[in-house]
Amino acid sequence: MAKDMNARICLGFEIKSSGLLFAVLLLTIQGAASQKVKVEAEVVSYPGQTVNLRCNFVDQGEIQLTQVSWIWEPTDGIRDNIAVFHPQFEPNYPNSPLKGRVSFPNPSLENPSIVITDVKMTDEGKYICEYATYPSGNEQGTTSLIMLAKPKNTASSVTVTEGTKPVVVARCESANGRPAAKIKWVSVVNGQGTNTTKPGTDNTITVSSEYILVPTAADNGKDIGCVVSHRTLDKPQSIPLKLAVEYPPKVTVVGYDNNWFVGRTDVVLTCQATGNPVPTTINWKLLSGQMPDTVQIKGNKLTVLKVDEAVNTTFVCEVKNRLGIGKDQVTVVVRVKRLPMKGPTTGSIIGAILGVVLILALIATAVVLFRKHRKNRSNGDGPPNYKPPPPKKTGGSTEMLNAKRDSLTAAQPLNSAYYETNGEPVTNLDAYSDEEAGYNEEAPNPSDWEEPAHPAGNEAPDETLPIYEEPPSPDGYHGNEEEAEPTSHPSRGDSFVSPAMYV
Incomplete structure (x- = not known):
């Protein structure tokens, strides 16, 4: 039982597979058969030209060709036979809209191409080349004839009056083209375009477009462009x-600086006006009263020859065009004294110039220093990268100097003048070397130091060093030893102060 079921399933699968394979083979054969008639898929032409529709049979093999027919299928119409060729008969051209303009230039079954002269826009459609064969039957190929017509493109603006409702401000048309053209608008104003299509002459198409806008005075003179794209054009x-929006005059009076003082001369007010159409009338008047004698009017300019109390009033300028009147006014206040004139801020200008100069100088200095630094680094110049060791001390020079000073002051008062006859005073005491100076004796022990005190008139002890005799002064001055008072020697802990020097 199970074996029978498996056998049936296998048999069904084989039948389905065979059917699918047969369908694929049938489509392949039909596709191959449909390719036996070779034609051009598309032919493009303009009205008045001559077109050649080619056709031939490929891979004839054992197939016998008996007759060729050309069939025309309009875009919106019924099929018509327009040309028939049989090798045993003369070519035949049945009645059709193409009769008299279609023919076989070289009639044969191998090359049954046709020629259509003076083509019209209405000739557009499908042209079918059909072979009658044995034993496969009829074989055919189709060529589409596309007729092109270059449209005539025009555009114009519409003059409108400013308002609050949308109106048509521009129109654009692409007339009698085929296929239909495409129109778009390019503008800086806030509007929108609408397109309509209608049949043209000789099976052509006319496309019209309108640009709609709520017009304002500011829109007058604005640029707008109609862009038409079509297959017959190399580029759009x-x-x-330019938009044309009419509006009444817009008026502004300028020239008053709020500094009209008594005695000022030749001050001018100017009446500036715009309008569409262009204003034709300009009229100056006072808000009340008559125009002063010191006022002169010429066109849109009002000149006050000399300011006085008579011009302490309101001046009105009225401008008129076809759509209405526009006006503006200015009230003049005559002052007894003039206001300070606003001059250029010289201080600010000078400060700004100095600031710029300072900035430039800083920049130049920074550049110079940077270049010098780079040059020094490249040449190996500059301070060393290490710190040299301090000088080595060779002995207690300070202590030796103090000891010598104590021995000298034991026989001589401290206020005696001391003169250095040779050399300059030693300042770098720590770097002084006793051995280099030739001192070999040891310094006295600080514990053996005594504070000698000599009463007035007593001699110094014999055990002290010989009394130091100071060298003669260049100017012959000698210190007065009798007036000198003995002083105590400075202790080791006190700081050393040199005695006063006379120069």
């Missing part, structure tokens, strides 16, 4: 336009 065609 742009038609520039």
Whole structure:
């Protein structure tokens, strides 16, 4: 039982597989058969030209060709036979809209191409080359004839009056083209375009577009462009336009600086006005009263020859065009004294110049220092990268100097003048070397030091060093030893102060 079920399943699968394979083979054969008639897929032409529709049979083999027919299928119409060729008969051209303009230039079954002269826009459609064969039956190929017509493109602006409702401000048209053209608008104003299509002459198409906008005075003179794209054009065609919006005059009076003082001369007020159409009338007047004698009017300018109390009033300028009147006014206040004139801020200008100069100088200095630093580094100059060791001390020079001073002051008062006859005073005491100076005796022990005190008139003990005799002064001055008073020697802990020197 199980074996029978498996056998049935296998048999069904084989049948389905065979059917699918047969369908694929049938489609392949049909596709191959459909390719036996070779034609051009598309032919493009313009009205008045001559077109050649080619056709031939490929891979004939054992197939017998008996007859060739050309069939025309309009875009919106019924099929018509337009040309028939049989090798045993003359070519035949049945009645059709193409009769008299279609023919076989070289009639044969191998090359049954046809020629259509003076093509029209209405000739557009499908052209079918059909072979009658044995034993496979009819074989055919289809060529699409596309007729092109270059449209005539125009655009214009529409003069409108400013308002609050959307109106058409520009129109653009691409007339009698095929296929239909595409229109778009390019503008800086806030509007939108609408397109409509209608049949043109000789099976062509006309496309119209309108640009709609709520017009304002500010829109007058703005640029707008109609751009038309079509298959017959190398690039889109742009038609520039300017919007035309009419509005009443817009008026502004300028020239008053709020500094009209008594005695000022030749002050001018100017009446500036815009409008569409252009204003034709300009009229100056006072808000009340008559125009002063010191006032002169010429066109849109009002000149006050000399300011006085008579011009302490309100001046009005009225401008008129076809749509209405616009006006503006200015009230003049005459002052007894003039206001300070606002001059250029010289201090600010000078400060700004100095600031710029300072900045430039800083920049130049920084550049110079940077270049010098780079040059020094490249040459190996500059301070060393290590710190040299301090000088080595060779002995207690300070202590030796103090000892010598104590021995000298034992026989001589401290206030005696001391003169250094040779050399300069030694300042770097720590670097002084006793051995280099030739001192070999040892310094006295601080514990053996005594504070000698000599009463007035007593002699110094014999055990002291010989009395130091100071060298003669260059100017012959000698210190007065009788007036000198004995002083105690400085202790080791006190600081050393040199005695006063006379120069």
